[in-house]
Amino acid sequence: MNTTTQLSDSALVSLYIAGNENAFEQLVNRHKNKVFTTILLIVKDTYIAEDLMQDAFIKAIHTMKSGRYNEEGKFSSWICRIAHNLAIDFFRKEKRSPMITLEDGSNVFNTLAFAADSAESLQIQEDTFARLRELIQTLPQSQREVLMMRHYADMSFQEIADATGVSINTALGRMRYALINLRKKMLKSNIAYDKNFYTE
Amino acid sequence: MIKTSTQNELIQYVYNELADDAREQLEVALMHDNELAEGCSDLLLIHHLLDGATRSPGDRAINNILNYSKSLSLQS
Numbered sequence: 417m418n419t420t421t422q423l424s425d426s427a428l429v430s431l432y433i434a435g436n437e438n439a440f441e442q443l444v445n446r447h448k449n450k451v452f453t454t455i456l457l458i459v460k461d462t463y464i465a466e467d468l469m470q471d472a473f474i475k476a477i478h479t480m481k482s483g484r485y486n487e488e489g490k491f492s493s494w495i496c497r498i499a500h501n502l503a504i505d506f507f508r509k510e511k512r513s514p515m516i517t518l519e520d521g522s523n524v525f526n527t528l529a530f531a532a533d534s535a536e537s538l539q540i541q542e543d544t545f546a547r548l549r550e551l552i553q554t555l556p557q558s559q560r561e562v563l564m565m566r567h568y569a570d571m572s573f574q575e576i577a578d579a580t581g582v583s584i585n586t587a588l589g590r591m592r593y594a595l596i597n598l599r600k601k602m603l604k605s606n607i608a609y610d611k612n613f614y615t616e
Numbered sequence: 617m618i619k620t621s622t623q624n625e626l627i628q629y630v631y632n633e634l635a636d637d638a639r640e641q642l643e644v645a646l647m648h649d650n651e652l653a654e655g656c657s658d659l660l661l662i663h664h665l666l667d668g669a670t671r672s673p674g675d676r677a678i679n680n681i682l683n684y685s686k687s688l689s690l691q692s
Contacts, residue, residue, distance in 0.1 A: 440685050444678060452673040466677040473681040481688060545669040552669075566631060567666050573633060588624040595627070595662045602665075 425491035433480055444473060447492055451499045454568045457552060458503035468506060472499040496569030551601045559594035562587055622652065630659045 421442060423431070428446075431439035451472055456465040475498055479485050486494075552560060561580065565571045573591070577584040622645075628634040629642055646653045 435689060437682070437686055437689060441682055444681055448678060449670045449672050453670045456671055466673050469673055470677055470681055470684075474684055477681075477685050477688065541668070544665070548665055548669045549671075563666075567663075568670070573628065573631070585624060588627050592623055592627050595659055598666075599658055599662050 429480060429485060429491055433483070433485070440477075443491065447495055450492065450568050450570065451495055454496050454499045454564060455503045457549065457564055457568070458500070459506060460553075464506065465503075468502045469499065472502050475502075490570065492570040493572075493575060496571070500564070500569060547605060548598070548602070551598055551605070554601065555594055555597055559590050559597065562590040563594040566591055623655070626652070626656050626659055629656065630663050 423439070423442070425443065425446070428439040428443045432443065448469070452465055452469050455468045455472070456462065459465050459468065472495060476495055552563065555563065562576055565576045565579070566573065571579070573584050573587045577587040580587065582590075622642075625634060625638060625642055629639060634642065646656055
């Protein structure tokens with residue numbers, strides 16, 4: 417049994433800095449999906465997102481191993497912020513705009529992993545989540561930014577307010593509109609929206 | 617009509633950021649206000665769907681990261 421599975425992120429970071437590679441593996445497995453999704457929602461290319469995710473974790477490795485890691489913040493917020501910045505930097509270098517337009521999703525958003533279920537319901541879930549990711553891209557930038565920072569980068573609303581230079585009420589309002597708009601767009605797109613269907 | 621301050625509290629509630637006393641007050645209000653309860657239910661459902669929309673990276677990318685870290689440890 418792996419003794420690191422129940423430890424906090426902070427404890428895992430301390431163990432890793434002390435040389436415990438299993439602790440780092442636990443940290444990576446705990447946060448890989450959020451880091452990857454944070455990047456993917458910006459760059460929309462699986463291979464580029466995987467490359468940038470590796471860069472983000474390598475940057476984190478060097479920061480932790482060199483003793484420059486600041487233990488005051490949450491690890492999840494920190495690593496997702498590194499990932500977010502790398503994704504934005506990628507667009508700057510490519511001289512492209514991170515304002516993403518709708519696409520058919522056929523090649524990028526097509527390999528979700530789900531728990532065992534019928535092939536038909538799995539397909540419906542897959543289609544729903546793929547469409548949801550597309551709809552996130554259609555939100556106004558200020559709303560999309562708050563949604564990604566809160567939901568995928570795990571930043572608190574106060575941290576988001578500080579990072580974006582607005583009041584916490586503005587950050588909360590943007591999040592509220594983001595969620596309400598997503599719901600409206602899902603209903604308008606006739607996306608499966610059944611509470612029982614999504615009950616775990 | 618739900619007040620803006622209450623709507624903001626709903627968002628904090630869904631993301632588990634509401635202080636204990638405010639959370640208890642909101643939960644009492646949810647039991648007596650159908651419009652508020654419906655709004656909360658919608659937000660919780662979207663929150664759940666957003667969790668499902670998370671993607672996983674390939675194993676190769678993860679192994680690259682872990683191997684890089686191990687290689688650094690071996691060097692030091």
